[in-house]
Amino acid sequence: MAMWPEMGFQESPYATRPVPATAEGEALFVGRDAVAKKLANRLTSSDLHPTIEGENGVGKTSLVSVVGYRLRRDYEDGETSQAIIPLTEAFQLTSKDTATALERKVLLAVAAAMINHHDLLKRGGHDVPDVSDVERWLNSPLLTGGGGGATALGFGGTVTRTVSANTGAGFNEEGLRSTISGWLSQCFPTSQSGAFVCVLDNLELLETSKDARALLESMRDGMLSLRGLKWVLCGARGIVRTSASSPRLEGRLAEPLELNPIADDEISQVIARRLEYYRLNDSAAAPVGPESFKLIYDILNKNLRNALKYSEDFSFWLYDEGHADRGEGAFGPMLEQWIKQKAEKSAEQTDLSGTRAWEVFDALVAKGGNCSPGDFEEFGFNSPQAMVPHIKTLEDANLVQSSTSDEDRRRKTITVTPRGWLVRYARCGYLLPE
Incomplete structure (x- = not known):
């Protein structure tokens, strides 16, 4: 028998994955009622795209999942005619990805969602494209070789070995966008008709606020402007707030909702x-x-x-x-x-003798575990450069981790790792902070 059933549980009650957008996820959702209400209000009552700022592991993805589930359930139960329906996958980018690649992923996911939710939207009075037309269309952008027929995103055709893009018959990038945009406008002619919800998660993976801002600015007149799509942008270490402050993004992104740790009680x-x-x-x-x-x-x-x-x-x-x-x-x-x-x-196992690294570490812990190079004076240094070697020593010992920002030194970029907090616990005599 597997471990958890032997101990009396269906599965691990300590799983770290975000709670799902299901009744199970709602049942496990605790301590976020106020911010969940704010997010739901922004998704249903504003043309701006909501943004969420919070440290890694604080529960941003779970928040979006549960709010999306509740809004979809309200529509299914007939409590509202506004169809707010989350896409099944969250999207994320690294500095090696492009806005064009993201757009293609999103548009194909929307096409799949039109099929999956066709009956639901039809019952709600929405003008959705015919499913057979959508499936035929989905089979056209990608041609598969090796026997078995055409397929895209798992719809139609059979299992095959090779895939190549079909750029003919209007199925280049512009044709793809034009087709999906038309479907969205047909299904969701006004903001009160509803929208598919797309999540752009872990924006901090872009590494710098400059990269994140450039990506979002490139999406301004494309993905962030399509009727029938609502985005929720999530990130840590100040990257969402910094990126959303771009003048070019005014009128597109809402002020970030701050997601803090769950309260002690x-x-x-x-x-x-x-x-x-x-x-x-x-x-x-x-x-x-x-x-x-x-x-x-x-x-x-x-x-x-x-x-x-x-x-x-x-x-x-x-x-x-x-x-x-x-x-x-x-x-x-x-x-x-x-x-x-x-x-x-x-x-x-941590030897930092002969350096000021312990002094820097203790000061960082006293600040709550977050700082940036711009805080150098608080650590007793006369420049950010003078502080860098000691941060590098702490990184090598896996006591802190850094994310680089080349334009906003106020942004929190240096954080204590879980191992760092364990070391702090030992160094203070196994006492918790007051």
Whole structure:
């Protein structure tokens, strides 16, 4: 038997993936009612595209998933005639990708969504293209060789071995955009008719605010202007706020919604809800209960994703060492000892003697774990360049990570890693910050 059923759970209650856009995701959604209401209001009542700013692991993707699910459910249940329907996939780019490549992915995903939601939109009174026409169209842009017929995005044809672009008969980039744009305008003639929701996630992967801004500016008159498409842009370390401040993007992007860590008085409920949802029977013993989870959450500077990951790591250790049958009463003290040992080992393996790196690290922790090169004076340096070698030392020890910005030194670009927070826990005598 697999580990989790043996311990009394359907699956891991500590999985780090974002909650899905389903009833399950809504059941697991805790502590975000106020910001969820704000996001829903922006999606239904404004032509501006919402943006969300928050550190990695804080729950941005889960927020968008649940809000999208609720809005679609309202339409399905007949509570509104405005069809707000999320696409099934989120999009993200790196500095090596282009706006043209993103546009093609999005347009083909919209075509697939027209098929998947055809009956739903039709019942709601929307003027949607005939499904057979859409499927025939989808089979035209990509031609497949090696036997079996044409296929695109999994619709039509059969399994084949090679794919080549068909740029004839209007199916070049401009033809593709023109066709999908026409469908969207036909289905969603006004903003109150509704829209498909597209998520552009992890904008910080573009590495610099300059790259992110250039990408979004290139989308201004294309993807950000298509009727029937609503974008939600998500990012960390200030990159969304910096990019959205571009004069060229005025009138396209809304002011970012700030997503902060889940409040202390609600974080225990996050794990309690998960344990209840995935529990198979009353005898299931949770390796990490609500109180223990809050301890890990606090040690790791209130990062939900990291706290879930370490909770799962402890669960595997408990099972591998043969302690899973000892009962919940024993698990709490064992977790405290386990996390202390991990912190102690990490600290012992970190040698920064002979440098000012520890001084910089302690000051960074005191600031909340985030800073930028522009904060050099707060660390006792007379220039950003003087601070760089010590940040490099901390990076080499995996105590901090950096994202480079070449134009906005105020943006938070240097952050303490999960390993760094464990080392901090050991260095302060296993005490939590007040």
